Structure formats: structure tokens, C-alpha cells
Amino acid sequence: MINPLSILAGAAEDWRERPLEGEVRWAARRAVLDWFATMLPGCIRQPATLLAPAMKEVAGSGSAWCYVDARTCSPRRAALLNAVASHTVEFDDIFKDGGYHPGSPTIAAALALAQHLGSTLDDLHRAIIAGYEVGCRISLAIQPSHYAFWHTTSTVGTIGASVAGAMLLGGDRRGIGNAIALATSFAGGHQQNLQGKGMAKALHPGHAADAGLMAAMAAVAGVTASADSLHAENGFAAATSDTAGNWGNALEGLGTWTPITRMTVKAHGCCGHIFPALDAIGLMRNAHGFGPADIERIAVFGYRATQTMCNRPDPVSAQDGRFSLQYCLAADLVLGGVRLSAFEPDAMARPDIRDLMGRIELCEDPSLSMDYPGRRQARLRVYLRDGRMLEHFQKTRRGDPEDPLDDADLVAKFHELSAGVIAKREAESAVAAILYGDGLPGKLTLAAPR
16 A cells, blocks of 8 residues: 555655746745735734733744744744734635645744744745645545544644645655654644634644644654554544545645645635635625615525534624624625624624624535535525525635636735735835745734734
């Protein structure tokens, strides 16, 4: 039997010397810009603002930049806090076929370590690409069953971060393999902390980035682990999914395409399982000209994960609201979009939004569940007060590889999410440096109070 760990470690090592074709290099630059876009607003919000002062270090402990509290520190502290910030406002990238947000843990870990080591931009890009390669392909091996109990961004994110770290530390194929194997034992993060109250969800990629760097440092220092950690009968895949891993699916196309070129850039500030319904209601509203007052009720039919994760008719917090299809759909209709402002307390308490929420129902469509995770779809029926029933089937999500956001959209997203967090001039400089510069992204000065 093939050993997927060995194959994936070799694929990661290959990125150390492989020519970076224009599409791959540009995809890495886009991923970094998208990570900054979603990380910056998280720097001035809980839980990052609560964690930063609690995680004290001796001065001079490292050269990584923590954007949350604007100071240099150890790479593990910076990676943890920056990753937490990047997963707070629910705008981070998605590898949709694996149900995985690779950027939050992988880029946070890679950038912090690269800054600490004084690595080149080329080193950073190669580490990120390799981390995405391994993490995204492992997610393909264990989904969709893994997601029933586990948060992929936390579990697989630990492995992606370990690969990026091992690459930057100069690990060879053996060292990268041991980093993967160690990371499988550090991985955690269960579904209840996505669906219950509290702030734990944002901490998941923070822990993944930190634990991934620990695995990388240990492995490159010579600490070993089982080479069968991914596919053994009691290994990572078997312990967290309903098989020992669909490795044929995971390794398909290895060497001919790489996951970082197939990323979803989020167009809405909420759970991606809600996106098909949001895209659908926007198209229906534009086509038929109805408004909230015209709606008698809305029936949404989605795939299983939409039903289990996002059927929240009475959200009580911003995190809860970002996972409530009823709230996000109503907010989109009333406010004109699901942006950061939609989750401020005043917006979430609006009587007109709450009233409309009560007229939105969500049900599972088994036929859509059969197509998940490869396809994220929704079917909407809008019943109007004038007696009409409008129906629409949304086959794609805006921002997915099938309907991508272009470069101008991505830059606009960065400016929108960074507004009020960093000065406009600094935002413009950051975009230019990340997309076209030759050096590592560095310090940014937060304009908003922390």
C-alpha cells in the first residue's frame, strides 16, 4: 500500500526547487493579501484582544510581528494571535472540496516564522504553497465525514502549518514527514465549539498555527514520529473520519495542479455554507425587484452541513449570527449585504431584521447533500404577499473557483476590511507590497484603539 505521508512530504519538499509558474506565484500573493484582509479587523476584536495581554513574553524573545498588539515576539506567539485574528470575522479563504480554511493557520505560521528567521519572500511563498498542498489534500482524504465531529481548519490546519514551518526551517523530506506525523497528534478542535456559544472557534486556527510550528521545530531538530500516522488503522484519518482515508482522491493530480490555485475567496462575511442562499437571494431580488416588506416567507433548501451548522433562528452573538442562515439572509435583504457592520449589536437587535428572520425556514435537500462537498448549492422559494412564488436554484457560490473574485474584487475587499484599522495610505502601500513587492510583509500600524 502507498504511504500518503511519504508522498505528501516529498511533494512539499519538491516546492523548494520547483519553478513557480505565474499562476502559482500569483495565487500565493493573492492568498497572503486575502489573509491580511481578514486578519486586520480581527486584531481589534475579541478574542484576540483578550488573549494578547494574557500571553506575556520576555522582551526580545523573537523577531516575528504580532499585528494584534503591534510588537515583536516569538514566532509561536505571533502565529497564534495572528491566526486567531484572521478567523474572527469569517472572511478567510476556503478550499471548498475539503471544507477547510487553510490560510488562517498556514499563512499565520509561515509569516511569523519567516519574519523571525529573516527568510526571503520566495521562501515564504514556497512554504505557504507546500502547506496548502499537504493540508488541502489531506482534507480531501477525510471529508465529508470528518466534518461531522471535527473542525477541519483546526485539525488539518495543524498539519498545514507544520509543513510550512518545516519548509522554512530547512527540513528535508524526512523532516517534513516527521512534522506531519507529529502534527497529527497535536491536531484537535471539535464541532461543538463551532455550534455552541463562546469564542473557541477563532482559537482553533491559533492553536493549529502554534502547534504546527512546535511540530516543525521538533521534527527539524530530530524528533521522530510514526511514518504511518496518516493512514494506519488507528492513525489520523481512521480516528477522525469513517475510513482510513480516501488517499486516491487526495493524491489525484499531484504534480499537475496545486490547491492554492483553486481557492475560494469569501464574498460575504459569514459561514460559507450560507453563501449559496445569499447569492440566490441577491439574484432573485435584482431580477424581480422585491424588498423585505414584500416577502411573506422564504423557504431555503440546502445541503446537510447548511442545515446542521446554520439553522439558527435566534442568534445571540456576532459569532452565532455569522452562522445563522436566517439572520444573514434577513440582514442581506434589509441592510443590502452581509458585511462587518451586520454583526454589530445594533444591527443584530433590529426589529425589522428579527421579524423577517421569523419568516425564513431552512430544510435539507438530500439531493444537494449528495453533491457536497464538491458542490455547494441551494434552492430558494420566495413567497410574496401579492401571491407570487419565485423559485431559484443556485448552482455555485460567488468567490468559488467556478465563479471567482477577480484581482480588483480582492483589493476592494482588503480596503473594505482594513478601513478604520490601518490608515488608507498604509493600506495602499500594503497592497502594493504584498502583490508586487520583493520583501516579506512586515509591520503595520493599527489606527483603531485596541
